[in-house]
Every structure is written in structure tokens, then in C-alpha cells.
Amino acid sequence: MNHRWIESRMTIMAVLTTVTIMIGTITELVPLYAVQSTVPKIAEVKPYTPLELEGRDIYIREGCYTCHSQAVRPFRDETERYGPYSKPGEYVYDRPFQWGSKRTGPDLHRVGGKYPDSWHWIHMEDPRAMEPASIMPAYPWLLKDKLDKSDLQAKMRALRKLGTPYTDEEIEKAIDRSRYQAKAIARRLTADGIKDVDHEVEVIALIAYLQRLGSDIKWREQE
């Protein structure tokens, strides 16, 4: 067929272009949804607690993904440095995913349980206090600003619509439960010698999230 014929018909040009881009799109995207085995379920992987969910949203808000990945690759040096390589089933409750594309800082997928809570508290206030050569920004406001939980239940309801199995009771008691978990973290911080810990500040939620990361599969206990 003479290409000049197509060129003088805009509608045909538009339709052909659309078909051309949809072939690759459909071939790649559809199987990942249609074929269940592409993301094997892991029984231990559970939804985030209300406080961890808030912490995760702070992680996203501060753009942590611009410098930290959450995807350990199956290489010896990476499993040596970070822990077991990341499995597809570990991410099923991650909306959005936070794999990142750049490691200006280390990967964080296995950071859960690596350091005590107090390490994170001090590190967020001043990264140089824990690692003198760190180039990470300080986040002093996270230690002062109170966590805004006004959307917490709406967040859980939105996630439930998408398939995260939060129960009615979990959503109803979300605020109480997040406070309970925050107080437990605050007690550990105080025990570690951190002064004037307020359990309502944002960094507590972030710590809860970081300590959860990559720890559902209980690999630290097995080592």
C-alpha cells in the first residue's frame, strides 16, 4: 500500500497509531493482572498497621524514594549487604510501590529491625550524628510536627475498596491502635535515653513504617 494514501487521511493515521501502541501495552500489562502466578502470595505478608500506613505516607511525602530504593536484587553483594532479595509477594499492600530508581543512600527494603528505634530518631534529627559522612538532609520538623490522623480512616477505607483486608473493627479503632503503637515506640525511645519524647509526632509513625519494612518474612530471626 502506498504510504501517501495513509498520509492524506488523518483519521486512519490516528487509528493505526493507536493500534500500534496498544499491541505492546496490552501484551505486557494484561498478563500481569490476568495470571495470578506472576505474584505468588506470601502468607506472612500482612497489611500495614494504621500507624505504619501514616508513616508510609510521610515517607512518600518527603520523597525518600528519590534517594532510597526498596528492592534488593538477587546478587550476592546485595543479599550480603541488605538481606534476602525482594519477592513479588512482599509488595502486595504497597500503593504506590516505592522501589525507587536511585541509591544515593542505601536500599531500605530490609531496614526493618536493622537498628533500634532510637537510632532512627537521632538519625532523622541529624543524620551526621549517626554517620558523620552522611549527605542526607536533616528532618527536624518530623520530631516537632504532630501527626495528622484526620484522614486515617478514610485512607483505610480507600485501601479496603482496593482489596486490602482491613476489617470494620480495625478501621473503627484505627486511631486508638495507632496511639497504642506510638506509645510503645515512645517508651522504647525513652528507655534508650531519648529525652522529652512526644508519642504524637510524625517521626514516630515513620519509625513504625521503617521498622516494619521487609520484616514480614522473619528473615532476621532465621539468621
Add this chain to the structure above:
Amino acid sequence: MTEKQSTYDDDTVRWFSFFTMFWGVVGMLAGVWAALQLAFHQFNFDIPYITFGRLRPIHTNAVIFAFAGNAIFAGVYYSTQRLCRIRMASDFLSKIHLWGWQLVIVLDAVCLALGYTDGKEYAEPVWTVDILIALVWVIFGANFILTLLRRKEKHLYVALWFYLATVITIAVLHIVNNLVVPVSLTQGYPIYSGVQDALVQWWYGHNAVGFLLTTPFLGLMYYFLPKAAQRPVYSYRLSILHFWSLVFLYIWAGPHHLIYTALPDWSQTLGMVFSLMLLAPSWGGMINGIYTLQGAWDRLRTDPVLKFFVVALTFYGMATFEGPMLSIKSVSALGHYTDWIVGHVHAGALGWVGFTIFAMLYWMVPRLYRTELYSVKLATTHFWIGTLGILFYVVSLWITGITQGLMWRAVTTDGSLQYSFIETVMILKNYYIVRALGGALYLAGAVLMGYNLWRTARQGNTKPELIPGGAA
């Protein structure tokens, strides 16, 4: 036919050109600032709104959607009218498009500074801004397509094929990747999770490069390069071949951003194979551009427009060779997560996209104001410091990227890791300074250009251009 209908709408083009320069400088400044933050953490100033994690998306959004976006619109509006020998279909739609896009940019920047983000690269705008983006894009598309439908020229010139592919594909990518269940006006959770979200995101992310930073710029190249060189396009056949193969192959290559992650292996392999094949149509475009300059090479010495075009095409060729190479699994294993990728992107962004924009504006703005360029000398200076800036940038990040990649995997004879992570950070500092310097040079060039174009505009006039034979 009214008097207006017998002229081209260049007011809209002038405004888009102005915003291209304005947001370009803003976006590059944000980039240089972010580069300084990596070299000296003190540049974060403990201010939440400009810490690296928020400034980096501001930089990427500003240069992609504001700088490149406005440039695309300026060039598309200018060339489409002339290629169709008709005024844009609707002045009203043009105005909504122009000001709606600037509104999107301002809203997005404010949201990102405040920490309202979707947390997906180059798709950071929150769902409310996303809807606005979709609306403005559809208005642009409608205005463009209506103009094509009313055209006075039977054949669609190759530039228009590329514009059409851009209009269609960006709409599909943007909508599919940004589907969320809203929580509040500034937050929503994506309908995809984990692995699926990653694949959709990089299908989007890679094709934002393909259909926002490649196809429209190839279209602009096909219009403005032959104009500037005063030579016909080298090969019509090659343009057909590389257009269809580029549009077909590009869309598959997204998974190369996810090699060795938890994405299924078949998907990673597809991404790699299609990325390798992508070399052919990419170089098809480069070759068509470079060979169009045959017989005009002598003018390269004197004409800054051609200088910018040649370097833009060179970097296009280089980046589209490096890209497929980086998609090979074993190369990705070394390069992924390092500065090599950032350098690669900037070879394309600063070299190909930026220099194509500069070439286009240096050619078009004097014509929009019916005058000559204020200073060829300043433009030539811009060319040299811009080129130097890109080289500083790209070379320093090759070094940091490969160094860090090698240090991460280095093991001692007893099999333990040779370097702690922080050691691999400390070694980069001086190169980060060189990189910031490269960015600063590039920015300085853009500022010179802004001044040059402003003086050009001041010495000219905005008398509308009559459509040749348009009164028919």
C-alpha cells in the same frame, strides 16, 4: 472569512515560547540547587519545602512538563499552522490550553513543595492536578486534530505524524498510570499495587521519555531543521520506516527500568529485547537529521541554529545507543541505581531535548517578531558553554556511576564486602561538585539566551503573518 482567519495565530506561539524560557530557567535553577544539595547537604537548610526529596520532583516536573512541554506547544502551534496552511482551529481553545497549562505548572509546583505527591517518578502530580492535566491535554489534542481536519494541504507532513502520535499516546499513558481511589483532594491510592504498580509506572515513565521527550522533538526536528538548513529532508522512506518502528517498539521497553527486581523475568526480558531493537529506529531519526544537513555543512561555522541541531542529534544518537546498552541485563546490574542512569537521562535531556529547543527558538523567535536575532555572538557563546556544561555533567556522572557500581559489588578474598555503603558515598563528592558546575554552566547559557531573545523581541514587531494563498 474574517481578517483574523487569513493570518496565523502567532500570539499563542510567542506566549508558549516565553514560558518555555521562563520555566526552563526556573527548572534548571531547581536542578542546580538539587545538585548542590548532593555535594553539600547544608544546601537543604532544614527547610521542608526545598529538601532534596521535594526539590528533585519540582526540578523534574518543571523541566519536563513546563520547559519541554511549553516548547512542544510553541513548536507544534507554529509548524502545524504552516504545514496545514490554516490558522489553528480555535483561538478560544488555544487560550485555554496556554493558560490552563501554566495553571497546571503552578499548582503542581506548590503541591510538590507542600509534600502533596503521588510518589511515582514523573507522575508526581496529585489526582486533582492530574484531572486538570488531562483536560488541558484533551483541549490541546482537540485543537490540533480539528486543525488537521480543516487543513488546506492534502498530505500530512512527517512532523505531523509525530505530533499526532504524541497527542494520542501521552493521553493514554497519563490516564492509565494515574488511576487512583481518592482519599482527599490532595491524596489518592493507585488502583495497582506493588509489582503491577511498578510495571504500569515504568510503562508510563519510559514512554514519557518516548512520547514527550522523543516523538514531539523528532517532529520539531523534521520541521525546523530542514527550514534552518534550507535543505529537504534526506529520506522520505527512512522517515516512514523509523516513525512506525519507533512508535511500535518504544511502548514495550518500559520493563528495562525494573531489571533484576521482583518483576517476572519474562517481562524483564521483553523490556530488554525491545530496548535493544529500539536502537534502529532511533538512529534512523538521527541519520535522517544529520544527512539533511548535507550541502549545508559550511553554514555550521556561522549559524548557531545549525550548531545546536548538530549537537542535539549527536547526543540523541549517543543517548539512544547508551540506553539499549544499559538495558542489557548484565550492564543494568552494574549501572542501575547509580548516577550513570542520571547522567544518561541528562545526555538526552540537556543534549537532545534542550539543544533542540534552543535551536528551534533561535530560529523561530526572530521570525515571530519579524526581525533578526539580536546577537549571533551571544548565541554562539551560549552554544559553547552549554556544550561544555553537558560534557561536565555527563562525564562526571559516568565516573561516579561506574565507580559506585563497582564498589558496591567488590568483595575481598575472604568473600566479604570490601566497602561499607558510606565509603561508596564519600568517594563521589568532588564529582558531584563538577556535576553541579556543569549544570550551572548550562543554566548560565539559558539565561544568556533569555536575554538575547528578549532583546530580539524588543527590536521587532508582532504584525500578524498572512497565510499564503489563505484568502481562498
